[in-house]
Amino acid sequence: MQKHRIQIEDLEGRHPGLTPGIALAYREAAEVCLARHHSSPTDLSIEHKSQVTGVAEWNPPDARTKRGWANETDATEAGAYCVALATIEVTGELVAISRAETRTGADYYIAPKGTQPTDLEAAYRLEVSGIDEGDASSVKTRLNQKIKQALRGRSSLPAIAAVVAFSSANVAIADAVQVEQK
Amino acid sequence: MTWAQHHQESERASAEAHLARRSGDLSSAKSLFDRAAEAELKAIALLDPASKPRTYGITAVSAAALLYKSERVAEAEIFAHSILSRADLPEFATDQLKELLQTIWNEQVQASAGVRFVPGQVTVSVDGGEVVRGGAPLDLIVERVQTIQSLFYRTAEFLKKLPLRRHGPATKPIQELCRPWLFQSVPGSYQFTVAIQGPAQGDMFKADEPEPRLVASTFMTILEGAATDPENALQNVVPDTEYRSTFLKLARNLAPTGRSFSQLEIRSSQGSGPVVLTQDSRKAMTRSIRQQAPVAVAGNQIEPTILRGVLRAVHLEKDWLELNVEDKLLHISGVGETLDDVIGPLVNHAVIVQAIADAKGAYVFRDIELDDGATDV
Numbered sequence: 179m180q181k182h183r184i185q186i187e188d189l190e191g192r193h194p195g196l197t198p199g200i201a202l203a204y205r206e207a208a209e210v211c212l213a214r215h216h217s218s219p220t221d222l223s224i225e226h227k228s229q230v231t232g233v234a235e236w237n238p239p240d241a242r243t244k245r246g247w248a249n250e251t252d253a254t255e256a257g258a259y260c261v262a263l264a265t266i267e268v269t270g271e272l273v274a275i276s277r278a279e280t281r282t283g284a285d286y287y288i289a290p291k292g293t294q295p296t297d298l299e300a301a302y303r304l305e306v307s308g309i310d311e312g313d314a315s316s317v318k319t320r321l322n323q324k325i326k327q328a329l330r331g332r333s334s335l336p337a338i339a340a341v342v343a344f345s346s347a348n349v350a351i352a353d354a355v356q357v358e359q360k
Numbered sequence: 361m362t363w364a365q366h367h368q369e370s371e372r373a374s375a376e377a378h379l380a381r382r383s384g385d386l387s388s389a390k391s392l393f394d395r396a397a398e399a400e401l402k403a404i405a406l407l408d409p410a411s412k413p414r415t416y417g418i419t420a421v422s423a424a425a426l427l428y429k430s431e432r433v434a435e436a437e438i439f440a441h442s443i444l445s446r447a448d449l450p451e452f453a454t455d456q457l458k459e460l461l462q463t464i465w466n467e468q469v470q471a472s473a474g475v476r477f478v479p480g481q482v483t484v485s486v487d488g489g490e491v492v493r494g495g496a497p498l499d500l501i502v503e504r505v506q507t508i509q510s511l512f513y514r515t516a517e518f519l520k521k522l523p524l525r526r527h528g529p530a531t532k533p534i535q536e537l538c539r540p541w542l543f544q545s546v547p548g549s550y551q552f553t554v555a556i557q558g559p560a561q562g563d564m565f566k567a568d569e570p571e572p573r574l575v576a577s578t579f580m581t582i583l584e585g586a587a588t589d590p591e592n593a594l595q596n597v598v599p600d601t602e603y604r605s606t607f608l609k610l611a612r613n614l615a616p617t618g619r620s621f622s623q624l625e626i627r628s629s630q631g632s633g634p635v636v637l638t639q640d641s642r643k644a645m646t647r648s649i650r651q652q653a654p655v656a657v658a659g660n661q662i663e664p665t666i667l668r669g670v671l672r673a674v675h676l677e678k679d680w681l682e683l684n685v686e687d688k689l690l691h692i693s694g695v696g697e698t699l700d701d702v703i704g705p706l707v708n709h710a711v712i713v714q715a716i717a718d719a720k721g722a723y724v725f726r727d728i729e730l731d732d733g734a735t736d737v
Contacts, residue, residue: 195371196375197371197372197375197376199375199376199379200375200378200379203379203382251577251581252382276367276371277371277374277375278367278371278418278419278421278422279374279396279400279421279422279425279426279429280421280422280425280456281421281425281428281456281459281460281463281629282627282628282629284374284378285418287418295364296362296363296364297363297364297407297412297414297415298414298415298418299412299414299415309588309589309593310593310596311589311592311593311596312588312589312592312593313589313592316588316589316592316593319588319589319640319641319644320588322638322640323587323588323636323638345592
């Protein structure tokens with residue numbers, strides 16, 4: 179079976195909504211999370227429209243990076259953004275085009291590759307969630323939660339939900355609107 | 361310059377601000393958020409809300425949030441009010457701006473109350489079933505508030521490495537370490553906010569006491585583990601079996617059975633993702649609780665019996681409870697390991713008890729949960 183290459187490095191070059199600083203921080207966090215359970219390269223089991231396999235190559239984090247991402251919650255959240263964006267770029271041909279602040283953090287907006295947006299009228303809002311420990315069943319539970327959350331009306335934009343489980347190397351992505359209509 | 365150029369300038373500055381905040385450079389973070397807010401205000405000034413309502417709504421929320429994050433709270437309040445006066449504002453933006461305003465008002469009240477609250481207040485949102493926008497049955501809310509209070513105290517006791525408290529309320533020092541307060545929140549389904557009062561200003565933490573902000577963040581991590589992966593994730597956070605079982609039972613008491621409400625969401629102001637408790641998470645927690653419960657009586661493995669009735673009496677020290685099942689009072693023993701704050705809120709409510717009948721037909725307790733008519737067994 180063909181394996182898709184999931185590139186967690188240089189995200190800023192392919193996702194206009196990411197600054198180099200944020201992209202580097204996300205990559206460091208992803209490497210810390212992956213290194214807790216795997217060695218590079220890591221096979222990822224991806225569910226987005228269909229079941230596919232991806233492979234991510236990454237550098238083991240040094241001690242300083244590990245110390246910098248000692249807070250597991252922060253690392254899992256940032257690492258999940260990195261893996262989710264790198265995956266959705268391959269499986270959905272979508273990239274982050276913008277980032278907007280919210281009261282507690284920030285939301286990413288994604289659109290098809292090559293789009294030169296002058297506004298956010300047609301962009302998708304991305305809901306990302308990370309799990310450090312967890313199997314495919316946990317990913318499914320979390321994905322359902324994320325979809326419900328996305329549908330609860332935080333934005334009238336169509337939303338896409340993504341869940342990344344680092345221990346089991348699972349990534350699940352769903353279009354919140356489509357899933358609800360099924 | 362265009363909206364896109366100003367917005368990108370704001371994105372760059374806010375991204376740097378988040379990185380500065382993460383590295384502990386709060387002064388740079390504030391100044392970068394300030395720059396981002398200015399750029400976002402310029403961006404929104406170039407937008408026509410009638411032709412680009414979504415972009416306008418997203419940018420408005422972003423500008424208000426940036427003003428708030430740059431500690432220009434009064435300006436954030438005025439800006440949010442001015443945007444909310446627009447009739448054509450998308451609903452998502454209206455909801456988020458109202459939420460921001462409520463946060464500002466709560467913080468103002470907290471500051472003027474002379475009480476020190478720790479960062480990481482949580483907003484609890486109950487949705488579906490009998491819950492309407494801004495209103496909910498009193499017993500439903502009171503029981504959840506009590507359970508949240510129990511979870512906070514139990515979290516503090518767990519972090520302090522105290523033996524599991526079997527009876528009675530939390531000790532006074534624990535209550536003083538992290539006393540939960542209830543604040544109103546904006547109506548959106550039914551919502552309330554819980555803030556944690558820390559020790560009085562000037563009090564020093566004792567060496568063996570957890571910092572109150574750690575209690576707040578661990579509370580969220582425990583709920584997250586219970587909601588999504590009670591078998592693995594919760595075990596990593598709470599390795600102690602007895603504490604883990606207690607947290608699971610309390611988290612299950614928060615979760616919906618489906619009739620009176622369908623979802624409970626808990627969000628922390630510290631920015632980590634929300635924890636959502638649904639019927640599915642309740643079922644997963646029940647499975648995990650029952651796997652840990654004893655399955656044998658006098659060496660014989662027996663299939664558990666499900667009993668539905670009203671919990672009439674509990675005597676934890678004498679190790680029994682009484683259940684009224686179709687006007688017949690059943691005596692069930694073996695409840696001694698059950699905890700006050702898990703079983704207490706269930707007294708005089710319809711419940712489902714899982715028990716094992718011994719050879720003489722006497723029941724031995726395994727598990728108890730609320731039964732509102734929609735609970736699967």
